Amino acid sequence: MEMTITQKILADHAGLEEVHPGQLINAKVDIALGNDITAPISIEKFREAGAKKVFDKDRLVLIPDHFAPNKDIKSAENCKLMREFALEQEITEYYEVGQAGIEHALLPEQGIVVPGDLVVGADSHTCTYGALGAFSTGVGSTDLAAVMITGELWFKVPETIKLVYSGRLNPWVGGKDIVLYTIGKMGVDGALYASMEFTS
Template sequence: MGMTMTQKILAAHSGLESVVAGQLIEANLDLVLGNDITSPVAIREFNKIGCDCVFHKSKIALVPDHFTPNKDIKAAEQCKIVREFANSKEIENYFEVGQMGIEHALIPEKGLAVAGDVIIGADSHTCTYGALGAFSTGIGSTDMAAGMATGKAWFKVPAALKFVLTGCPTKYVSGKDVILHIIGMIGVDGALYKSMEFVGDGIKNLSMDSRFAMANMAIEAGAKNGIFPVDDLTIEFMKEHSTKEYKVYEADEDAEYEAVYEIDLSKVRPTVAFPHLPENTKTVDEICDKEVKIDQVVIGSCTNGRMEDLRTARDILKGKKVDPSVRCIVFPGTQNIYLQAIKEGIVTDLIKAGAVFSTSTCGPCLGGHMGILAAGERAVSTTNRNFVGRMGHVESEVYLASPAVAAASAITGYITNPEILD
């Protein structure tokens, strides 16, 4: 019986010739990741184990990004725990304020995730690195502690779903629209503990930034991981960024998939997820003009805080003005992205349009700081979740969208099809 791409990676890291869906394995880890919310819990559990040192100083990454720069005393104390642990254990990949970024934008940029890796992170959106052809998945803080101590983790080998992508997206359709379309199609539990494997000729028409956005939101369909095949674009990205060797795995022709979905990218429309689940999707064609009045727009996060996203927002907002009733907040994914946005004049253009350009942080995405919603307020956000109370008050509403839809909506004050602004 053939294996999927994910199954081949897991078999190789477990010292096995083959694995099958449902099999329990112990795999060697290439990277263990934590942030300022999840790492303190893992550190306390690590200390209970009684280890003097971590399994590998360069295979652990600690990124304080959720409540940093520290929003209050509690946040400062959390970050202090992480900082002191990193220093005492001589962890090489600790990213302090000034060097940090939103973790799932930063890790690929730093070359710490490459094709063929097995990566765990105490953050559900660790599945982002599947865009590079890695097996990466979110785990709990206790598993993070065990991973830091032993360099190993237990997994149940996931079954797989195949998504065959064909065609070329239209002008305002990005990976965010594609993954929202898929989640709307299969539901938030449609890939529960399964691997979402994206294949097909259409992949060549998706940028790396779009692929990162799609892999990032695999968890929103309940998936264990999302993964893309390694092509020339992937290799080009890794040659530019990577600090270590990569290995390409390909699915066998007779690999088993529980279901196969075919998606023509040319037919995917700009898509919005209405409250309060990512599966509650509508295309812009299904939303009436001025149907949804908004109070805030957020452009950024680990899903859509990369250069392609900022360029898209700039192209729509340049020379125009954010509606006076809307707060438009933009967060670059990393310091390097921030610098590039300055170099390209993006920061200037967005500020002139009436947006605020902030440092890299997860704050608004999880309702932590820098963009909290009050009762009754509505936000269009390029983030990845729109659960009840996700970005603030339980009576607020979050509408997930691409940077194009978000930027267009910031101008009109309503959820808007960017095509009408051309």
């Protein structure tokens, strides 16, 4: 069966020869991401489930970026909770303020996410790593908790919409304009549960 890039990555991570849209699969996760807003909830659920150790201390990435440096007492408590968990679990990819940055710029920059990966993050902009040719998607904090324990997550294989761009860009036009234009044409739910494959 001929497959899209998204199907191929999902199939390989599920240990299957092929996958088709709509199929429910269980797949291994290469990198799981949480931040100072979402990870504290995942950590709470991790503990509630009676888990003791994360699936892989090198593959759970924890970044204080949303309200760090701490904006108020609540954010300070959240950052502290995440920091203590990172220390306890000996998390390799924990970046303290001073080394940290906005997660979706930091992970590619530090070579933490790479082409061909399957990445989930408890943040809706986790889809960013698609720019590297990775399958990457946002999940809820409780989904992240499940990944923290098992290193796996279930997925429904999406259909794919292919977007083909031709022609030279005008002055001062960049990726942001292309995507805003595309959203304007397709609407905010124009690709509901689909994979968007950007090509030229």
